[in-house]
Amino acid sequence: MPLALLALFVGYLLINAGIRNQHPWAEIVTAFGGAPPGPPGISPGEADSISPPGQGRNTTPSELGSQVSSKATRSIKRCIAFATHLPGVHVNVGTICGPGSVAGSQHPMCNAVDLTAGSRKQLLALFHASIVAAKTGAIPCAEVIGPGGPSDSKGLIATAAGGWRLHEYTGPNSHQTHVHLSGSPLL
DSSP: OHHHHHHHHHHHHHHHHHHHTOOTTHHHHHHTTSOOOOSSOOOHHHHHOOOOOBTTBOOOGGGOGGGSOTTSOHHHHHHHHHHTTSTTEEEEGGGTTSOOSSTTOSGGGTOEEEEEESSHHHHHHHHHHHHHHHHTTSSOEEEEEEEOSSSOSSEEEEETTTTTOOEEEOSSOOOSSOEEEEESSOO
16 A cells, blocks of 8 residues: 555656656655755756755755765765755765765765754655655665654665665664665665
8 A cells, every 4th residue: 555655656746747847856845845946857067066065054956066075976966966955954974985884885885875854754754755766766776764753763774676665674773863875776
């Protein structure tokens, strides 16, 4: 049943985007209270110009610049560009080429980023919006890890390899305070 609802929602986003000539995630951004992004497509300049969020506000892709490691993969830069369109979402720049907490982590290879949001509700919405964006190909993401629910102590993971089905995440970090995105392809 949840997969059918997700498929219905994704279908709505794609049809609505086609009719209105807007980004597939424009409705999600509007739900966060922000101005929706322009028509589909992230320009190469926008995807390659990424920087950390500003003080208490989202940073636009054009402001992102040199503070994101030049080693960050193009996939992660595109994931960050997606996140900057969502109000209240903050990019944790220091995590991009960080040590990671599990064997095989994509962080040390500069192919992962952690995102936070202003509230628990926004964090859960960010988690599910990231899965939808990855599943529809709007962002080049292979793994999304995030909170399990309002009071769960375990995180959830959805992967391209697993058909974007949600599973309990068993790593040492429960991901209750952030959403993790790993770029595609995994390195």
